Amino acid sequence: GNSVTQMEGPVTLSEEAFLTINCTYTATGYPSLFWYVQYPGEGLQLLLKATKADDKGSNKGFEATYRKETTSFHLEKGSVQVSDSAVYFCALSPPGEKLTFGTGTRLTIIP
Amino acid sequence: NAGVTQTPKFRVLKTGQSMTLLCAQDMNHEYMYWYRQDPGMGLRLIHYSVGEGTTAKGEVPDGYNVSRLKKQNFLLGLESAAPSQTSVYFCASSYSFQWLFGQGTRLTVV
Numbered sequence: 468g469n470s471v472t473q474m475e476g477p478v479t480l481s482e483e484a485f486l487t488i489n490c491t492y493t494a495t496g497y498p499s500l501f502w503y504v505q506y507p508g509e510g511l512q513l514l515l516k517a518t519k520a521d522d523k524g525s526n527k528g529f530e531a532t533y534r535k536e537t538t539s540f541h542l543e544k545g546s547v548q549v550s551d552s553a554v555y556f557c558a559l560s561p562p563g564e565k566l567t568f569g570t571g572t573r574l575t576i577i578p
Numbered sequence: 579n580a581g582v583t584q585t586p587k588f589r590v591l592k593t594g595q596s597m598t599l600l601c602a603q604d605m606n607h608e609y610m611y612w613y614r615q616d617p618g619m620g621l622r623l624i625h626y627s628v629g630e631g632t633t634a635k636g637e638v639p640d641g642y643n644v645s646r647l648k649k650q651n652f653l654l655g656l657e658s659a660a661p662s663q664t665s666v667y668f669c670a671s672s673y674s675f676q677w678l679f680g681q682g683t684r685l686t687v688v
Contacts, residue, residue, distance in 0.1 A: 473620075499675050510668060510681040511621075518675055556620060565611060565636070566670070566677060570620040 473569030488542040490557035498559040500540040584680035591659040599654040601669030610652040614665040
């Protein structure tokens with residue numbers, strides 16, 4: 468079956484630090500990969516996505532590259548801000564199928 | 579505003595009570611979903627629908643029922659609420675690779 472394994476949190480970083488949140492997956496076929504963000508008290512928002520191998524998704528300074536050979540989709544940001552504090556979810560969706568989520572990683576950025 | 583709207587946003591139920599959560603989308607999406615979010619477990623799929631009049635079980639369907647009588651609405655029902663159903667519930671709709679989520683319903687069963 469499909470599954471997503473995410474780096475366990477919580478993660479606490481200082482402002483302007485480099486961020487990596489690891490995500491690996493198991494799936495049949497060729498899934499699309501996603502990162503969603505959930506700010507405190509809010510719903511899920513799509514942060515970025517990649518639909519095929521070697522694609523790089525990017526948004527708001529965050530990036531993730533679809534690595535088929537390592538079945539990974541790690542989230543990175545070069546310089547985090549306090550406003551990036553949120554819960555981040557990695558997810559996958561094979562074509563025509565439902566989203567499968569990782570357990571989420573809570574990120575806290577301290578000034 | 580186009581999107582996915584969930585009602586209510588908050589609810590407290592007593593054990594054994596019933597309720598229905600409503601999800602409405604105005605994007606003409608075929609696929610709709612109900613997830614529950616619990617600490618340390620991410621989002622788990624309860625039920626989903628691939629079109630009007632269809633429903634299917636997800637990962638954690640027990641204790642819930644759903645209906646999709648109209649394409650734009652997907653209802654999640656709890657017939658006899660239990661404390662284990664205390665959670666945040668998210669509805670979503672999708673088309674191709676585009677997914678949109680509602681703001682969530684925080685349900686507490688006491």
